[in-house]
Amino acid sequence: NLTQRLTRTLDRLRGQGRLTEDNIRDTLREVRMALLEADVALPVVRAFIERVRERALGQEVTRSLTPGQALVKIVHDELVAVMGGAAEGLRLAVEPPAVILLAGLQGAGKTTTAAKLARLLRERERRSVMLASCDVYRPAAIDQLRTLAAELGVPFHEPGGTRDAVAIAREALAEARRRVADVLVVDTAGRLHVDEAMMAEVQALHAALNPAETLFVVDAMSGQDAANAARAFGAALPLTGVILTKADGDARGGAALSVRHITGRPVKFLGVGERSDALEPFDPARMASRILGMGDVLSLVEEVQRKVDRDKAEKLARKVRKGEGFDLEDFRDQLEQMSRMGGVAALLDKLPGAASLPEGVRAQMDDRELRRVIAIINSMTPRERRRPDIINGSRKRRIAAGSGTRVQDVNRLLKQFHQAQKLMKRMRRKGGMRNLLRGLGPGL
Numbered sequence: 001n002l003t004q005r006l007t008r009t010l011d012r013l014r015g016q017g018r019l020t021e022d023n024i025r026d027t028l029r030e031v032r033m034a035l036l037e038a039d040v041a042l043p044v045v046r047a048f049i050e051r052v053r054e055r056a057l058g059q060e061v062t063r064s065l066t067p068g069q070a071l072v073k074i075v076h077d078e079l080v081a082v083m084g085g086a087a088e089g090l091r092l093a094v095e096p097p098a099v100i101l102l103a104g105l106q107g108a109g110k111t112t113t114a115a116k117l118a119r120l121l122r123e124r125e126r127r128s129v130m131l132a133s134c135d136v137y138r139p140a141a142i143d144q145l146r147t148l149a150a151e152l153g154v155p156f157h158e159p160g161g162t163r164d165a166v167a168i169a170r171e172a173l174a175e176a177r178r179r180v181a182d183v184l185v186v187d188t189a190g191r192l193h194v195d196e197a198m199m200a201e202v203q204a205l206h207a208a209l210n211p212a213e214t215l216f217v218v219d220a221m222s223g224q225d226a227a228n229a230a231r232a233f234g235a236a237l238p239l240t241g242v243i244l245t246k247a248d249g250d251a252r253g254g255a256a257l258s259v260r261h262i263t264g265r266p267v268k269f270l271g272v273g274e275r276s277d278a279l280e281p282f283d284p285a286r287m288a289s290r291i292l293g294m295g296d297v298l299s300l301v302e303e304v305q306r307k308v309d310r311d312k313a314e315k316l317a318r319k320v321r322k323g324e325g326f327d328l329e330d331f332r333d334q335l336e337q338m339s340r341m342g343g344v345a346a347l348l349d350k351l352p353g354a355a356s357l358p359e360g361v362r363a364q365m366d367d368r369e370l371r372r373v374i375a376i377i378n379s380m381t382p383r384e385r386r387r388p389d390i391i392n393g394s395r396k397r398r399i400a401a402g403s404g405t406r407v408q409d410v411n412r413l414l415k416q417f418h419q420a421q422k423l424m425k426r427m428r429r430k431g432g433m434r435n436l437l438r439g440l441g442p443g444l
């Protein structure tokens with residue numbers, strides 16, 4: 001994942017005051033790989049990397065940041081900027097009924113999204129909505145929307161005898177006017193691949209309906225194909241926005257960047273499930289983190305910078321790196337730093353991959369426990385902290401009494417310490433994690 005790869009290259013950038021072509025090359029290569037892995041289309045990746053390079057070069061690095069961290073921030077901020085800054089809602093301030101036209105390939109999720117939009121507009125914006133389907137090629141498609149509309153209790157335009165998509169659209173619009181609906185959501189037919197007949201039809205629908213919103217619906221999982229479809233639909237229609245569906249799957253989100261770049265239109269919503277309530281406003285910052293695969297590493301970087309004594313952290317990291325003994329003093333330092341950063345849970349939640357830690361490790365370490373453990377270590381002699389193996393029964397009783405705890409608590413602490421020691425050894429062997437921690441501050 002990118003975090004690991006980045007931190008590896010970040011390390012090389014330490015202690016350099018300015019970003020140069022030379023010291024960002026490796027990191028940019030890793031960013032490029034990560035974007036490709038996230039299914040961002042190649043031309044989009046190239047353009048993006050170029051933008052980042054331009055912004056980064058010559059930039060001074062403030063003393064509290066390593067150049068690598070500064071570069072990660074630039075990459076992230078640029079991703080957010082390219083994807084549109086703040087989330088954008090629907091623009092329906094026209095004479096009602098405001099028409100929303102959905103276009104996209106077959107299976108993209110148009111019909112499902114039509115129902116989701118109807119529900120969202122009714123429940124969150126208190127608008128009266130009508131649904132219509134112009135998918136005349138597959139009777140099942142019209143049934144599908146009719147069923148969804150009935151489930152939601154939203155009026156559905158029943159097509160008359162006509163088999164012509166544009167005629168249905170006109171009738172639906174007339175009915176929406178008669179019913180004084182605020183919004184008419186129009187579902188259209190898609191094909192499996194872009195073809196001229198489909199484009200001609202959706203263009204004719206656009207002309208007949210004069211929609212307030214013309215939304216391109218695209219499957220987040222479709223990867224590179226999303227870029228091709230976006231290019232074709234963007235060329236055929238004056239799109240006003242994009243809805244990215246199936247973002248609940250393991251798509252890395254690269255389609256969001258590609259489609260935004262190619263159409264120049266904002267992604268407005270994410271489909272996050274099959275149910276009619278599974279539609280979320282698009283959040284560029286969250287998507288940027290997802291594309292980079294770095295959990296919430298950026299905010300972690302910020303917190304560490306604010307709160308951790310860098311020198312101490314580096315000393316510890318050096319020690320761990322050299323494989324020197326990790327003793328109870330180090331353990332206490334770590335715990336104190338964790339406590340300053342909002343406790344273990346807060347810290348772990350921000351680390352990618354932390355979810356895989358055993359539940360027990362997380363549960364054992366709430367904040368009260370953290371303070372108790374620190375108190376116990378404080379009641380030990382320096383020699384005991386350096387060589388915990390000398391802590392026998394009578395020493396345990398003394399330590400427990402001194403820290404206002406029980407012997408069981410001392411035993412538990414020693415067990416936790418041994419676990420942490422093992423963890424340190426394991427991380428020493430696994431470069432990525434160690435480097436991540438070295439880059440961010442204290443060892444975990």
Ligand code: GDP
Pocket residue numbers: 104105106107108109110111112113190245246247248249270271272273274278
């Ligand atoms: P259309 O051909 O563009 O109208 O696509 P449909 O609306 O019929 O959706 C195709 C399939 O994708 C259906 O099985 C939907 O349930 C599923 N689907 C649509 N949107 C989402 C989504 O956001 N998440 C998930 N997991 N499935 C979705």
Ligand code: MG
Pocket residue numbers: 110111112135141187188
């Ligand atoms: Mg459909």
